[in-house]
Amino acid sequence: MSDRHTEELADPARRARGMGGSVRRWWRQSDQFDWFTVYLRDRGLQRQWRLATFGFTAVLAALPIVLLGSPVGPDHTLTRAVAVTSAATGAGASVLWLRRWPTRNQSMIFNAVCSLSIAAMCLAMSNPYNGLMGCTLFAAVGGFLAYFHALSHMLVNLLVAMLCSAITAARLLGESGDVSLTVAALLTVVALNVGVPFGIESLVHTLRTDLRNSDRDPLTGLLDRRGFYHAVHELAVNRPDGICLNVTMLDLDDFKKVNDTHGHAAGDDVLVNVAVVLRHTCRADAVLCRLGGEEFVIADTDGPAKHAATVERLRREIVTVPFGVTASFGTCTVTADPGSARDHPRFVDRLIEVADAAMYRAKRAGGDQIHHRHLD
Structure with missing residues (x-):
């Protein structure tokens, strides 16, 4: 066998190893909270992010209260209590961003509270279609995790979103028997919860790499x-x-x-x-x-x-x-x-x-x- 043919056979193996190494590095990348916090602080953007996060979270926290007056919203004592609790915890989490920039642990708690509050709100809906479509809100939490935290945290949020979506989709199919509607709604939820967070994660990862390469001394290649x-x-x-x-x-x-x-x-x-x-x-x-x-x-x-x-x-x-x-x-x-x-x-x-x-x-x-x- 010629050397050229041997190299051609070896190339796919090398590419596969290289791809496997890239996937491992992607999976093992560290939490991004600290470097992104410094990035925003150096550019005077922390206040804008705090106010935007507070406002967005406060609006989402108000949704369960608004839906109490709707016939498709929570319609039992227990589900109404769940909706009120979900709204209260979401509002409490939003106040964190109004006061100051959080620590990494506080940010993680914030995301966990938001994820669980969304799950509680979706499962409390009397109309399962509304509950299923409410699972699209997990994409917002996943997007935040993509900016500030690690891939593993994104996957935990995605797992909660998929579990909640599966429960509400099963309810919708059982009550309506409409397979097409259920599949279409479920695909929409999955597309948003995968596309938004992982798209942001790819962008932030590229930004981090570019920033690190730009902060180098041109003569020695060391950091400036x-x-x-x-x-x-x-x-x-x-x-x-x-x-x-x-x-x-x-x-x-x-x-x-x-x-x-x-x-x-x-x-x-x-x-x-x-x-x-x-x-x-x-x-x-x-x-x-x-x-x-x-x-x-x-x-x-x-x-x-x-x-x-x-x-x-x-x-x-x-x-x-x-x-x-x-x-x-x-x-x-x-x-x-x-x-x-x-x-x-x-x-x-x-x-x-x-x-x-x-x-x-x-x-x-x-x-x-x-x-x-x-x-x-």
């Missing part, structure tokens, strides 16, 4: 300052209690001599090589950034011993970069849970300030050294 702030904010908020968060500043010693002696092209070559050292030495999920000039910053969640070993390895590896440059390092470690401090806009600034001060102490001591600081 804005990208670093966003990435570390996610890292800090997602960090479990008791796990270390480390920020390491490094500044190349006497870098100006390289530019003055060998030219700016040589200086750029040194910066690119330092970026390669950072990528090869730091853990895969570390946040790597070139702040500007010859300053770099790293964030990771290693324990104290492993972090110290990594920084020492970095110090030794940078000495091997062309033109014999060295670097001064300053590290800042947070080990105790800072609670609400990590949600503060200046939390990342404070970590960088402490690491920067430690780095300048290393530089004043002669360079090619590491100074550690711990932030309570």
